[in-house]
Amino acid sequence: MSLYFNLNGMQEKKIDLHYKIYTSVAELKEEDQQLIDKAKKASLNAYAPYSQFRVGTAILLDNQEVITANNQENISYPEGLCAERTALFYTSANFPKNTIKTIAIVGNNSLKTTDKPITPCGGCRQVMAEYEGKQQSKIRVLMAGVEGKIIEVNGIDNLLPFRFVMD
Numbered sequence: 760m761s762l763y764f765n766l767n768g769m770q771e772k773k774i775d776l777h778y779k780i781y782t783s784v785a786e787l788k789e790e791d792q793q794l795i796d797k798a799k800k801a802s803l804n805a806y807a808p809y810s811q812f813r814v815g816t817a818i819l820l821d822n823q824e825v826i827t828a829n830n831q832e833n834i835s836y837p838e839g840l841c842a843e844r845t846a847l848f849y850t851s852a853n854f855p856k857n858t859i860k861t862i863a864i865v866g867n868n869s870l871k872t873t874d875k876p877i878t879p880c881g882g883c884r885q886v887m888a889e890y891e892g893k894q895q896s897k898i899r900v901l902m903a904g905v906e907g908k909i910i911e912v913n914g915i916d917n918l919l920p921f922r923f924v925m926d
């Protein structure tokens with residue numbers, strides 16, 4: 760965060776977000792390619808009859824275990840849950856002592872092909888930030904479409920500055 764301007768106590772500041780863009784999965788290391796592949800496969804099992812938008816997530820833990828999940832919709836729309844939170848809650852419920860290293864997210868619109876990487880919704884970013892705080896280490900996020908470019912961030916601060924906290 761850099762100080763921009765200061766007048767009579769008021770400060771204007773600027774936040775730098777860091778991310779990497781790869782032109783295709785081929786540029787990623789083998790482990791990341793495999794994680795994205797698992798997220799892509801998980802997206803195929805999404806229950807998304809209302810939006811037709813399938814999202815898959817694969818979470819790599821420090822013990823090399825990989826947790827996969829996908830979005831689950833409901834006829835009462837707000838009761839559905841994003842792929843990321845489905846995976847994160849399962850992970851914290853079943854591997855409470857493990858550390859999340861990387862989350863790969865793949866989005867796939869069954870109505871039209873898109874190579875736009877899926878970037879997680881605000882609610883999922885808040886939940887990722889929570890688990891970063893719990894484990895006291897950064898989570899890397901890989902965001903992908905069915906094909907094409909990949910966006911990588913290291914640390915949820917790069918996705919959600921000013922997350923909600925209770926101090």
Ligand code: THU
Nearest residue numbers: 810812814830832841842879880
């Ligand atoms: N969705 C996710 O699974 N992850 C996101 O980060 C954003 C949206 C799901 C929710 C819903 O089932 C569908 O995509 C369309 O919004």
